[in-house]
Amino acid sequence: MAPPPAAPASRPSRRSASRPDGTRRRASHSMEAVLTEAVALLDEAGEGALTFRALAARLGGGVASIYWYVASKEELLDRAANHVLADVLADAELQVEREDPIDGMRAIAVTLFDAVADRPWLGAYFMRDTELQPHGLQLYERLGQQTLRLDLTPRQRFHAVSAVIGFVVGTAADMGQEPPREVLEGEITREEYLARWAEEWRSLDADSYPYVHHIVDEFATHDDAEQFRAGLELILAGLRLQAGG
Amino acid sequence: MAPPPAAPASRPSRRSASRPDGTRRRASHSMEAVLTEAVALLDEAGEGALTFRALAARLGGGVASIYWYVASKEELLDRAANHVLADVLADAELQVEREDPIDGMRAIAVTLFDAVADRPWLGAYFMRDTELQPHGLQLYERLGQQTLRLDLTPRQRFHAVSAVIGFVVGTAADMGQEPPREVLEGEITREEYLARWAEEWRSLDADSYPYVHHIVDEFATHDDAEQFRAGLELILAGLRLQAGG
DNA sequence: CATAAACTAGAACATTGTTCGATGCGGCGC
DNA sequence: GCGCCGCATCGAACAATGTTCTAGTTTATG
CATH class of the missing domain: 1.10.10.60 (Homeodomain-like)
Incomplete structure (x- = not known):
């Protein structure tokens, strides 16, 4: 999504076929x-x-x-992201043959979301450098191809794809933030953790925070994937409207 | 947006009034x-x-x-984020008195976007810990209050606000990635930089990348703020539809 | 077999977040 | 005035990290 640095030719970085021979010193x-x-x-x-x-x-x-x-840790992470995106791309390719282009967009978006959701680091390195991340570019292309089947202007198509990717990556990265130690180490469950936060919210002044009180139960029992899907539907509904139903 | 760690009571962290006296050794x-x-x-x-x-x-x-x-750099950044959000919140409060709640949401979203766009770090630390970031929570509340004026279920309201915030933060953080040195040091302009990337895209195989070719001109001349606004409109259009027009 | 390129690696460097322990400063009870 | 104690400051040291330097070893090729 974001502008990439023009890759300085740099090191060759070619692979070397390590022979299946097990006995190597180095x-x-x-x-x-x-x-x-x-x-x-x-x-x-x-x-x-x-x-x-x-x-x-x-x-x-x-x-x-x-x-x-x-050449650097940055490049390592860029390449690692691309490496992972190969699988995401393969999954996405399977789901592209939909009748409705918007169904196709949803399928790709969900696939990408799932990948980023349990790989928080991926969000930060997604499509930073298209030269190092051809798979990211292809994913972008696949998503964009769906919009070609909608009645939109080029600019609208560009904005639509940007919006979907921004939403997917942003939401997934947000949801994927490292859970606190207590949860990671199994001391408390996710539900208990959410409940604890909900409790804190409930203790707020009801007049100053009517909305927080209004949704605190939803928050306490919410499911990340469902939350994502709901937001995605809003974008897709808006897009369908824009494309003339 | 994301679950926060339960704040360990930790250090007092109270402020000390530094007297206006200029002559202090320490x-x-x-x-x-x-x-x-x-x-x-x-x-x-x-x-x-x-x-x-x-x-x-x-x-x-x-x-x-x-x-x-x-207590740590993490806390420093959490508090710094909250510090900045004070101004954002003040701006947002001014723009909340709209007739149409969706206009109110748009106004708040744009204000938040502007703040995150030129503070890339803010996106990563926005509302991570509501105890350390009361201003973030208040912003969340303000945005949510708009949805209370729409004909929606609590769950739909919760999802709507999550979607807007996810989109704003995700898009802004993405757009705000540190530009490469060449641009920062004024060696080349943003336009030249975009053009360079566009050129790379144009050199791709046209049959394999029809979409990229289709939007490359839009990309080369695009404006970040406009791109954001367009995506936001999609979400808000979907929301208005959901609320029954 | 020799030569260059591909590839590996130990040691050292600068920079970072964080901790420890010591030291000053201010007011309060006596 | 004096001593004490909590607030506040800081120098020095630690461990961990990304990165570079330099030298070494392997492999293919002529």
Whole structure:
């Protein structure tokens, strides 16, 4: 979505086919292995867990080796995002053959949401650099293709796709914020946690916070996915209206 | 928007009235000063520029002193966000007296967007902890109050407000990503930068990327604020429809 | 076999958030 | 005045991180 830096030609960063031979003294990585382990680290313990040292240990090599494949941590995360988006894209391609283009948009949006929701880091690195993230660009393209089947101007199509992506990424990143330790470590459940917050809200002055009191029960029992879907429907309804029903 | 950690009672964190007396050996801060300088640092040079050492230097004191007011950098950013939201809230309050509740929602959303757009860090820390961010909660309340004037169920109201905030914060954070050095240092303008990216897109295969080609001109000349407004209108149109026109 | 490119890695560096312990400052009871 | 105690400040040290330097080893190719 956001403007990408023009990629400086930089290092070759080509993969090396590590032969299936198991007996090698020195660790042999290959770009694929680096990204796979990086994503694994990210998925297991969140963004904070991805350090060059932890990654090197997992690869059984030295810290500096990673720099042969990647020029910086930023690039590592850009590439890791693209790596994950390959699966998202594959899923999305399957669901594109809808009669109704808006159904197609919804399907892609939901797929992307699911991916970002349990990978909070992905939101921040989605389509930052189209050169490093071809899969992100393709996802963008797929979503946009649906709008080509709607009666809209190019500008309206551009705005529609931007809106959907902004909403998906923003909402997912927001919902995916690292839960506090208490929940992560299983001390309390998500419900208890929500209830605790709800209680805090209920203790607010009712006259000053009529809305908060009005929705506090909904909040306490809400489901993230349903909340997302509801918001998405608003956008899609507005879009359908714009396209002339 | 996202669940907040239950605030551990922690340090008192009260302000101390630093007397106007200029001749003091030791630096006397006060919470207000800390937050003000932190925000200034953030605004001047982005999230990366806010370090405890830089902040201490600006305050003319030692690094460890800041920890008397704030338990961690996380809390510092939460409080800084709340500090900024005070102004946003004041702006929003002025624009709430609309006839049409949806006009009111739009006004608040635009105000919040403007604030986040040129403060990328704000998006990531918006309403993370309502106890530390009362202003964020009040903004949420104000937005929600508009929906009380619409014919909706509590759940629909909850979803509507969540959708608007998710879209605003997500889009603004996305658009507000740090521009690359070339642009920041004035080597090239934003237009040239966009044009460069557009050129890259135009070089893609036209059959595989029909949509990208279709909107590339729109992209090259697009205005962030207009793009945001267009997306917001989609949500609000969907909402109006849901409320029965 | 020699040469260059592909690839690995140890050690060192600067910078960051955070903690510890010591020290000053202000008012209050006596 | 004196001593005490809570508020407030700060220097120094720590561990962790991204990154660079430099040197080494492997692999393909002629």
